[in-house]
Amino acid sequence: MRIVPESVLSALFDRGGLKGVFDHARNLVVATIIVAAGFETVRRFDSIDLFGMHNPLFAGYLVAGAGCVLTTLNFIDGLRRLAKLRWHVGLQTALSVGYLLFSLRLVQLIIFFRTNAC
Numbered sequence: 001m002r003i004v005p006e007s008v009l010s011a012l013f014d015r016g017g018l019k020g021v022f023d024h025a026r027n028l029v030v031a032t033i034i035v036a037a038g039f040e041t042v043r044r045f046d047s048i049d050l051f052g053m054h055n056p057l058f059a060g061y062l063v064a065g066a067g068c069v070l071t072t073l074n075f076i077d078g079l080r081r082l083a084k085l086r087w088h089v090g091l092q093t094a095l096s097v098g099y100l101l102f103s104l105r106l107v108q109l110i111i112f113f114r115t116n117a118c
Contacts, residue, residue: 030070032111037063037067039064071103
């Protein structure tokens with residue numbers, strides 16, 4: 001008896017689903033690093049002395065906001081791709097909730113590791 005249906009295996013390996021998962025993970029990590037860089041700038045704005053940057057605090061918030069927008073766009077793209085699949089609504093809902101929880105936890109972990117590294 002098979003635990004994973006053949007259609008799920010086909011979607012993952014034959015139709016590029018696994019590549020899509022890794023693309024989303026890569027995009028999420030890049031967006032999260034952008035958020036962490038913005039928050040690190042906000043945290044250390046008084047010690048930053050870059051030529052031409054008059055307000056590093058504002059720049060830090062701007063960079064963190066751009067990273068949050070990228071994270072949200074990546075999440076919305078993932079939801080749209082999940083909605084296109086012809087799977088059961090319960091499975092799509094479970095995958096969407098799991099994707100949201102994983103995304104939030106990954107953002108928290110990267111920001112935590114980045115801010116505690118120095």
